[in-house]
Amino acid sequence: MSPEHTTISTNPSKNYEVLGDVEISSSEEIQAKVAAAREAFPAWSSLSVKERLVYAQNLHDLYVEHREKIAKLQSQEMGVPITQAYINTDRAISSMKWSLENAEQCLKPSVTFETDTEINHIHHIPYGVVAAISPWNVPANNVIWAVFQSLIAGNTIVFKNSEETQLFAVMLEELFSAADFPEGVFNVIYGDAKAAQTLISSDIDYINFTGSTRVGQIIAEQAAKKFIPCVLELGGSDPAIFFEDADLTKSLPAIYAGRFNNCGQICCASKRLIVHENRFDEVVSALKEIVIAKKVGNAMDEDTDIGPLVAQRQLTLLKEQLQDAVQKGATLVCGGKEPDHLKGAYFEPTLLINITPDMRVWHEEIFGPVLPIVKFSTYEEAIEKANDTEYGLGAAIFTEDKSIVARAVHDIQSGMIKVNQTAYSRPENPFGGVKKSGLGRENGTYGFQDVTQIKVVATEK
Numbered sequence: 001m002s003p004e005h006t007t008i009s010t011n012p013s014k015n016y017e018v019l020g021d022v023e024i025s026s027s028e029e030i031q032a033k034v035a036a037a038r039e040a041f042p043a044w045s046s047l048s049v050k051e052r053l054v055y056a057q058n059l060h061d062l063y064v065e066h067r068e069k070i071a072k073l074q075s076q077e078m079g080v081p082i083t084q085a086y087i088n089t090d091r092a093i094s095s096m097k098w099s100l101e102n103a104e105q106c107l108k109p110s111v112t113f114e115t116d117t118e119i120n121h122i123h124h125i126p127y128g129v130v131a132a133i134s135p136w137n138v139p140a141n142n143v144i145w146a147v148f149q150s151l152i153a154g155n156t157i158v159f160k161n162s163e164e165t166q167l168f169a170v171m172l173e174e175l176f177s178a179a180d181f182p183e184g185v186f187n188v189i190y191g192d193a194k195a196a197q198t199l200i201s202s203d204i205d206y207i208n209f210t211g212s213t214r215v216g217q218i219i220a221e222q223a224a225k226k227f228i229p230c231v232l233e234l235g236g237s238d239p240a241i242f243f244e245d246a247d248l249t250k251s252l253p254a255i256y257a258g259r260f261n262n263c264g265q266i267c268c269a270s271k272r273l274i275v276h277e278n279r280f281d282e283v284v285s286a287l288k289e290i291v292i293a294k295k296v297g298n299a300m301d302e303d304t305d306i307g308p309l310v311a312q313r314q315l316t317l318l319k320e321q322l323q324d325a326v327q328k329g330a331t332l333v334c335g336g337k338e339p340d341h342l343k344g345a346y347f348e349p350t351l352l353i354n355i356t357p358d359m360r361v362w363h364e365e366i367f368g369p370v371l372p373i374v375k376f377s378t379y380e381e382a383i384e385k386a387n388d389t390e391y392g393l394g395a396a397i398f399t400e401d402k403s404i405v406a407r408a409v410h411d412i413q414s415g416m417i418k419v420n421q422t423a424y425s426r427p428e429n430p431f432g433g434v435k436k437s438g439l440g441r442e443n444g445t446y447g448f449q450d451v452t453q454i455k456v457v458a459t460e461k
Helices: 027-046 049-065 067-080 081-105 141-152 163-178 193-200 212-225 248-264 280-292 312-327 381-386 400-410 442-448
Strands: 006-011 015-021 110-114 116-124 129-134 156-161 184-191 206-210 230-235 238-242 270-274 332-334 348-351 370-374 394-398 416-421 453-461
Touching: 006 067, 006 163, 015 163, 027 156, 027 184, 027 193, 049 081, 049 110, 049 141, 049 163, 049 206, 067 081, 067 110, 067 141, 081 184, 081 400, 081 442, 116 129, 116 141, 129 141, 129 193, 141 156, 141 163, 141 206, 156 163, 156 193, 156 453, 163 184, 163 206, 163 332, 184 332, 212 230, 238 248, 238 381, 248 270, 248 280, 248 370, 248 394, 270 381, 270 442, 280 332, 280 348, 280 370, 312 348, 312 370, 370 381, 381 400
Parallel strands: 129 156, 129 206, 156 184, 206 230, 238 270, 238 394, 270 370, 348 370, 394 416
Antiparallel strands: 006 015, 110 116, 116 453, 332 348
16 A cells, blocks of 8 residues: 555554554545445335344444453554543443433424324434544544434444544444444545545535534535535533632542543543632642642553643644743743653643733633633633633533522533533533534434434324
8 A cells, every 4th residue: 555545543652653554535435435325325214213223232232342442442542541541432332322222212203283183293304324524532432422323313324533543443344344234324434634525525414523613614614505414513612610619629630630631632621720819829739739640651551640642733733832821921830841751742731820811722722731720800700701712612610609500500601511520421411512612412312303304294193
């Protein structure tokens, strides 16, 4: 295979050691996969939900059987610490389990009108061929969120994973094949943005995309021109507000995990910490103690807390964003550099104070282990700072005052909010944001609704 026809997968934990290569799908191959999905759609969509669930259950069981293999490949190829890779895999399994148990109820026809002589139902009908494009940050979960409910609902899929995790896409193709899905129901293509663009331009009926807001906006425009629906799960710059009455001891683990899990490479991570001025020094000091005690290292080591970023390009961007902040007056509390003893896409967990709104770390999405921390004095100022972003994915609130909670969950502009030690990312809940964080929802009952269209049927009794 010539280099121009392959994509290389590397290990960011081991100074970009080559893990393997994958042949890039040609335009002709992509069109053939779309045609195969189109051909498979009538028979697949004609099956009952119960019949499609048999194949979905097979995939679930294979995820359980190959849990270790799935976790290890994620850790090697994109750098998530192995302990977190197992958690990610288990979350994917939990999502599948919920959909398997609830699909028939979510997708069954519902009665909207009834008399002695007439009855009206709403039916949930699949769209057809779905183009699903997923990022690299949580591979095991991303694909399940993107395609599992869609397949159960009767759609067929052409799937492209990020160029950073192409070996994971190879494994996915093998798993779906082993699950015995009919030919053409789930198809994988390989490559970078060019392959994705070819797919989007093809004969498709629906788009599921997770990635940057910049690319999401381009896809939304293309979907509009094709007059097809899309679900877009895009960027975030989630605020975490620490109010004056918050319990620091209870809150610290949630604040740390909310920012630094997966080396900060999570769309709904807490990317800006907003702290009441009377607690500011205390919070910064306590958080620093936690951060500097964490081990940065090889993602495959079980005692590693923070692995590498996914690639050199991600590290370069993070360093540029941090340099901009420091040049404009930000102060490093800790971190701020690449570890001397490690070779790869490593960066120390970093806390920043003296942040101003013109800094890139404030108004851009920071996809790495850097946390800007700012003060506030009044409730109104906290909300203003929280909403000072084009994004609106998630948010976190730390307070013991339920009246503040009631106000803040109304006033914060986001699709999801967690309070203290709670979590919103669960299989039962829809996932998605407002503003430039996306369109539509994945997971839960609303996830099934967003991968189907409504057909109203009026019949005589």
